[in-house]
Amino acid sequence: MTTTEEPIYQVESLIAEDIDAYLEKHQHKTMLRFITCGSVDDGKSTLIGRMLYDSHMIFEDHLQALEADSKKVGTQGEQIDFALLVDGLAAEREQGITIDVAYRFFGTEKRKFIVADTPGHEQYTRNMVTGASTAELAVILIDARKGVLTQTRRHSYLAHLLGIRHIVLAVNKMDLVDYSQERYDEIVADYRAFADSIGITEFTPIPISGFLGDNITNHSENTPWYTGTTLMNHLETVELDQTLDQARPFRMPVQRVVRPDLDFRGFSGTIANGIVRPGDKVRVLPTNRTSTVARIVTFDGDLEQAVVGQAVTLTLEDEIDCSRGDVLVLDSAPAEAADHFECHLVWMDDSEMLPGRPYWIKIGTTTVTAQFERPKYAVNVNTMEHVAAKTLGLNAIGVLTFSTDKPVVFEPYADSHDLGGFIVVDKMTNATVAAGMIHFALRRGKNVAWQPLEIDRAHHAKMKHQAPAVIWLTGLSGAGKSVIANELEVQLARMNRHTFLLDGDNVRHGLSKDLGFDDADRVENARRLAEVARLMADAGLIVIVSSISPFRSEREMARELIGDSEFHEVFADLPLAEAERLDAKGLYAKARAGELEHFTGVNSPYEAPTAPEFRFDMQTTTPKEAAAAIIATLVP
Template identity: 55%
Template structure:
């Protein structure tokens, strides 16, 4: 970490690509630094310079000089405010190396944007204002960089001109950062004093800092070695797609995530354990004698085995983990909080659409102090350490061992938004010794004995809408018809199965998860299960739908206007909620998400509960359940 520890000896490796991120607090000069790098490296076209000059007059903040930040801050809102909001990517190249730079926002509310930029970066330039020193956001961004696997950091002490190029200010900041970052696990931290505005120590050593004998920024970035780390890791090949242009050719296309492979080498499909031998490594420029990390290739096999999109190929002696439970750090990126028990979709490697849920949030992390805090959910930009469970086993490495195969994203299964990003810490082996026990008597046998087709009739609607009344009448009518049913009512379950749960959003999610699992077991027993729950969230209703087979979940929306529910108020709950005696009451201070395409839509105004129960019976007859 010493300023004078750099050796300027040249090297002759071929030019490669370095992915960088710039981060730090607001106004530390990130965009200006990138603009200065582009300008002083003579990588800006004449028309871009002319546009920059015009923009500097209109939006600039440095008087008559060119405002280099405007080369990167492309959004109009950023130019007006003088801050970076989005992640801006810039590509440039020098005789020694190519660079992809992600300029990320400094504001805390845009932490998710910063994490997005860091997720693919190999090195980080963390800027610190020489006048202000190490700030909260410096610590926040450094922690996220470490969490996301960045191991090489440039501590760019910027605006050194504003402290008269003072060595004391530089060394004080360096000492503060050393003390903070010692526990973050960075492989290297190169401190460089610079002035992005005036170009000191950016592409050439500056005479204004004679006390500094280390490299300039560009020289260091051109020579830092990050490639050998990926090449030395075990071979990993996530299959992107099966390439079969005709009946004579079958190959598996993708990009080598780490390690290397050659024709004749043995490989294994990580999840299934099937063995095969590599026959060819095909590219558009001809076959390769060896493929290494970063190569986009098609691999053909000498053996006929089952391989599909999302599978991972590895060497038999260096297999990744395969599990359906794991622990991971999770950065939450959505306005709607993460709730344990809610079903999401994961994209991990090239495999997408894997149903998963967070089973436990062990703690959330105060990124400023690294303190572990108890929590029941994660809000926007918060980071937690969680246990997750997937519907099927997935192949992965720990994120520390391999960033490419140890990362995943979380997708909201209803809106298809990306809501989180995760880094796997380790596999959980809790169910390793548990297998599904085959049953001699199956669902069809039980249903046939009862002369009915089992299903789950799920009544949803506001409190007071009439769900329980209609469900109870339906149960009576089916019983009178000699059908085998069971009625699960939300209030009744809260006296036993869910007596430990309240009415927060997280507790409501867990309540429906439990109710759904119980109802599924009853469907397996061949019953027609009548369920009456407010179940205010679409995500949980869809989760329960996914527990049973196609056509076995019948969503019944009991649609009663809230004004009518308030007027009925059979349990006096609305009046208590309005008086503030009941918190998180659906329709008052908690939301209800109406079904968009229920199997049955019952409008209670103008119809009696008895008539509506008959509507449900007719629907069950038409569907073949009765």
């Protein structure tokens, strides 16, 4: 028994040593994140599958299944369809296209990789942006038969816009053009002219065949005229962006305050830029409080220094106020904080952007409310021409300004992706609708501050012997909003209350004279009404707003702006058919006949309130009864 056990133990010991050595070596390899992108059917999935195969990252049973699937889809001979390794969705395999972003991990002797296979179809451009947002390198594939296409330009522009510093131009399917150097040189020259026009100063062109493996891992005998690097060699040796980020001043958005007991208080986050060490003097933004780093705490023990990409917990020598969303920075080189910016915006939702509508934006670890102004211009990705735009639709790219409801700590996206990049979230649906890159803060964001006033809202209200309020009436055209509003003001006037009525039709003769009735203009009209109503409420008035204001988002914006305790939504509820029947002006009939565009209820939507303070069935309630009910509840 002894003679049979000893060799087993020796083998187990050797295996354990080999595993430990492998894990130790693998742990200290650098990591490169890259994407493959380009037009439809340029071979992105096939290329990734080939790299996984060549790096021996496919298990035997998976390889057997892949060979079987390749036969099903009609691959010639014994060739493997490497795209099937990445196209995981059933719909992708059925259509032979990539729909979602597929992430794959693999490694070589020199480096670890995370690659994102992004869709080529224009309708999935938002998925490409998602994959590119964390990438350091982009492999732009071009089908050698087709050359530079629209999506080639679009994805190259987006990669450059998103700050990807390393571009590889992989001229794929060289086997289908007989490995023609003339064709390759022609494509490289065309792409270079385009790259120069958008500011890409350097890229690495490589002629490849993802299907046959030419110039992927080894130099191909089929391209003796090509003397440059192979694709894998370039990926293994390209300089990583972290080296540049470490040279920048220290920045760490605070993700969490850690307080397990009374003796420990730390601030956790991932370092966005720079290096931090115990003893460094730091500043908390935007509060500007300062302290000194006492410890750098990790699960494996304290560190002497921490660098870009590390998740750590910092303890400070002083008990200062710091919370999630704040940013710890080097005191001698602080970042800026502002509330008005210029940015590039990539719109990724089917519903177009509505200037003036409040959205959530998430930048770093903070979330704030933001409003976008009308685009300065949109970008035509085919010609790089700046074109006029009133808004941005799906996959559109534009330059515009936006403001936030409080100062945000930031850096230009070119200097920090973490503090310069943001996502936009629709407040009503919680859907991510856009991605943005900050250029700079506008002067208004730095220099305009609130002027303190001696006579405040409370004093104005006391002088008028009433509580200020905003009573916002909404409903379809002809539902009776204006009649209720007039009756309400008459009854309040008899009670010697100080009021002002903002009627939706009347303000369009002055305040909103420049606005039309499309969605974007309706959003802006509601914003102006809300701003004026707030100012009047500050003056101590009871403000009555009568406006269709068809979108819930804008009514919620008004509520947030004015304050939940003073904002009272009144829904004049009348069915559409009844509103049409009672329409003395014939507006609904004109809308049905196509003579009126953007008419609410006919060719423009109306979003009824879900939880108004008052809801009146206008088929059974008179305007006098509605006004009396409001007064009985709100006015003592």
